[in-house]
Amino acid sequence: MSFIGANPGRGSDASAPSAPMVSGPELWKDPTQPTDARVQDLLRRMSLAEKASQIMANAPAIPRLGIHAYSHRNECLHGVVNSNATVFPQAIGMAATWDPQLIQNEAGVIATEARATHNDYVARNGGDSGEHFGVNFYSPNLNIFRDPRWGRGQETYGEDPFLVSQFGVAFIRGLQGDDPKYLKAAACAKHFAVHSGPEVGRHRFNARPPERDLYETYLPAFEAAVRQGHVASAMGAYSALYGVPCCADSFLLTQLLRKQWGFSGVVLSDGGAVGDIKAGHHYVGTLEDAAATSVKAGCDISSGPMAGKGGGAAFSLLHAAVTRGLVSESAVDTAVRRELTMRFRLGLFDPPSKVPWSKLTLADVDTPAHQARALKVAEESIVLLKNNGLLPLNRAKIKRVAVIGPNADSANALLGSYGSRPPQTVTILDSLKAVAGTNIEVTYAPGCPLALKNDNSNRPTSEMTAQTIAAARSADVVIYVGGIDSTLENEENHDLSKDCQGFDHGDRTRIELPAPQEDLLKAIRATRKPIVFVNCSGSAIAMPWEAKHLSAIVQAWYPGEHGAKAVAEALFGEVNPAGRLPITFYSSTGDLPSFTDYSMSNRTYRYFNGKPVFAFGHGLSYTTFKYSKAKLANPEIRPSDILHISFTLKNNGCCEGDEVVQAYFQHVRSVVPQPRLALCRFQRIHLKKGESADVIMDIPAERFRYWDTSRKEYTVEPGKYELLIGAASDDIRLKVPLVIQRPLG
16 A cells, blocks of 8 residues: 555655755654644645645655655546446446445445555555555535436436435445544545536536525535535535635635534545636636635645646646745645545555555455445346336247347446446346347347437448348347447547537437437337337436337446346346436426526426426336335424334235335425425335335434525424325325424523
């Protein structure tokens, strides 16, 4: 691991002549000393230039002090981003499991692999770490997926602030571990705050959500990350909020994050966001001003490339900014102190014998156990959107299956953004062949591209279409594997997205299934063969025609390196799918407000006035469940109380399976506008055929809070409520009245 030693890594001693001469014992090298004392001792030994160098994206070595180079630029959204690590389902698929404990365990696996790859890298590089081989990470993404056009929505845990909070806290806890002294890895809550597209304008975009939307939708997951997850770091967004660039916003980074929520960790900028303070937002006149403004606001590390990229170079100008009086050296010291504290908490300055994970090696990466975990997450993420009885496929009645579609034999359809690429990826086509067995013939035709290029150069030929239809006619059932992939929806300026109809710089301009795919599906349906549509996407696809006319629809997301097997298992009934939608599947692009409008009005299940094709929380099973005997132990409570509801859940269907029970609330005759309904508790429960369970849910009344714009605080409004228990936001099985009384005093 990266620790102090006699042969420090690459770096420059150019600043050494101006370095302070400090006598006395080097407390910072002593692991028995308190962390604060060690940090202060190291800080006082550094020159201003050396201090500034350590809060850049790639901190260089300081040989005279024995400090190795360290890169802060590391990603682990759904697996460590390097060539060896296990690739789990993309974050939106994790949320579809509705199983936070499973994701906490997954994050623990990711942290193990992070430590293993870090140990190997620094051992081969003289103690220095490089990009994607450090142990602080730019994950999780806690932004609200407010609009399905956003290309990075796949990185989030969905559209509901409570659901996002639960998964964010779980991922943070798993990644950071529970060692009393050391962080296993340092998580980062990003992008703070109010960031969800458009990608093309993010370096200059100014979000202006209504005040209540800010506090009730955009901020809760970040607050939970701090208060419940004790997250080690946070990342300021590229964009601005109410006219102030987020990485220059003292309200966000100091007043709210630190003073109100109690955050004590490190704040990093997104990529070149410090440079954007000048170049994108024109908030200041020079890069020195941008660096100074950012540090004074509470940003501690500039995450952009080290030099030549604007934002990364900005912090290299902090020495000049101090000289000009734009920022004090004490403010720089504060930022460096926080950065050093994180590295001490990670054990990067301690002997390996002191750090619990120092013996991990590459043999601990992508192990059979880790692969099994990736498969488990993928299995739980699969959402059965529609089924007219075709699924699970009956091996006794099927002799030939035609697998058709542009994602059937695609690795891109499995992996999503910000992940590694396994040396070998088994596609959905390959897995279907393996799971189908030797008695079922599997044929394949790609059929059409994911989307037409702007010049129509990839339009399917008549011969290609004819071959596809012939394959469908000769089969007993058609499995169509389509949707989109992360070459089309992704981060800003993704090359392929600029070339295809309906896509723009990583975002989408239309949420409908691309035209060549829908045209092909209509042609296949004309053969009168039953069709299973497996949709791969990191976002909601508008598919009203498919929902009406196809036999079955399965949402697979970007399910990771073993996700193809999970899909095949679900189709053939080896796994009973029980994933649930963490987002709303709208009927059309026309259902959506303007992409640049950050008001939540008519957005997400909480405020949408229309009828979606598939609602938030929706997901079917091969079995059925009955809800009964709801009872509220305390039907009259106060805002500080916890309510206790119980009910009976029975699997009265044909096989064992999981049910995701969901609790929502709605305020009856509220004085102020409230959501139509809002999630406040959920639980994934496994029951055997015929088995019953008495379910008890504890729900703090605090979850019913809203933001009082006059008092500038959260409050729980007294009055009558309904607690709604069911299988989805549009499938409520039990309604229980509840009264919240005024607080005592």
